Amino acid sequence: MSHTEAPIRIGTRGSQLALAQASEVRARLMTAHGLPEDAFGIEIISTSGDRILDRPLSEVGGKGLFTKEIEAALLDGRIDIAVHSSKDMATANPEGLVITAFLEREDVRDAFIGRDVATIDDLPRGATVGSASLRRQSLIKRLRPDLNVVIFRGNVQTRLRKLAEGQADGTLLALAGLNRMDMASTATEVLSVERFPPAPGQGAICIQSREGDERIAELVAPIGHADTTVALTAERAFLAKLDGSCRTPIAAHAQLDGHGQLTLHGVILTPDGSEMHETHQSGPVSDAHEIGMEAGRVVLSAAGQGFFARWADLKA
Numbered sequence: 592m593s594h595t596e597a598p599i600r601i602g603t604r605g606s607q608l609a610l611a612q613a614s615e616v617r618a619r620l621m622t623a624h625g626l627p628e629d630a631f632g633i634e635i636i637s638t639s640g641d642r643i644l645d646r647p648l649s650e651v652g653g654k655g656l657f658t659k660e661i662e663a664a665l666l667d668g669r670i671d672i673a674v675h676s677s678k679d680m681a682t683a684n685p686e687g688l689v690i691t692a693f694l695e696r697e698d699v700r701d702a703f704i705g706r707d708v709a710t711i712d713d714l715p716r717g718a719t720v721g722s723a724s725l726r727r728q729s730l731i732k733r734l735r736p737d738l739n740v741v742i743f744r745g746n747v748q749t750r751l752r753k754l755a756e757g758q759a760d761g762t763l764l765a766l767a768g769l770n771r772m773d774m775a776s777t778a779t780e781v782l783s784v785e786r787f788p789p790a791p792g793q794g795a796i797c798i799q800s801r802e803g804d805e806r807i808a809e810l811v812a813p814i815g816h817a818d819t820t821v822a823l824t825a826e827r828a829f830l831a832k833l834d835g836s837c838r839t840p841i842a843a844h845a846q847l848d849g850h851g852q853l854t855l856h857g858v859i860l861t862p863d864g865s866e867m868h869e870t871h872q873s874g875p876v877s878d879a880h881e882i883g884m885e886a887g888r889v890v891l892s893a894a895g896q897g898f899f900a901r902w903a904d905l906k907a
């Protein structure tokens with residue numbers, strides 16, 4: 592069957608993971624509406640996050656790095672739908688764009704990938720772990736202060752190549768990404784959410800469209816996932832509360848109990864992992880945003896002014 596209308600253009604990064612996510616969105620839209628594959632076009636857009644590979648994400652500008660160029664294409668009308676990893680999105684939505692839906696979350700946990708050993712505990716003293724994420728660097732140093740952490744930038748395939756080449760003894764990746772690329776067997780250890788709390792939004796695909804584009808809003812509505820949306824609302828509110836005031840590592844994970852209650856685990860750490868402040872805040876799912884804000888206030892006041900000042904010293 593061939594489709595006569597102009598294809599709906601889906602914008603995505605070109606990494607294998609990004610393409611897997613865009614294909615999943617297309618497949619879900621095809622199923623939801625009985626549309627053929629050629630009703631959609633996939634447009635690859637290169638982002639600064641794909642091009643700048645020699646510096647940690649926090650130095651290059653952090654959030655927005657993997658989304659800015661795709662959002663510009665959406666605003667310009669070069670694409671109709673943007674597909675992002677929610678984890679890579681800033682908390683402020685650009686003017687003229689809206690988050691149309693979050694898809695049902697994949698596994699939220701991080702995985703350890705060891706070269707010669709299977710687990711973090713089995714790494715020899717002083718072993719090297721590669722990661723570009725401040726959160727992962729900090730959490731692994733907290734577990735194993737003896738480890739040497741090096742910056743690992745690039746997409747999943749690049750990082751796994753660096754690991755295979757011996758640039759590190761282990762690395763950390765989102766299990767969601769590995770699952771989406773049928774690479775779950777690459778993980779040698781799956782890390783629990785309490786021991787290794789994930790990034791806000793980890794494992795959830797986000798769809799963005801132009802404000803007022805009702806055709807796209809209607810098309811996308813059936814593939815949105817209500818529980819994921821609630822969880823992401825809480826996690827992103829926590830991030831928004833902290834974002835303005837610091838660039839310290841942040842972790843957040845919201846869980847629903849199936850009876851209308853949500854619990855958010857929110858965490859901030861120093862980059863060396865020596866100091867951590869965390870809270871669990873619960874309430875009705877209808878208060879997701881407020882629960883996230885409250886968790887942010889709690890960890891901010893527990894950390895105190897000195898927490899951020901000390902980190903400024905560390906950076907200098």
Ligand SMILES: NCc1[nH]cc(CCC(=O)O)c1CC(=O)O
Nearest residue numbers: 676678764765767768793794795
């Ligand atoms: N820019 C990195 C990025 N953004 C989203 C994911 C994983 C997939 C997800 O969290 O949905 C990854 C790779 C990783 O952290 O291993």
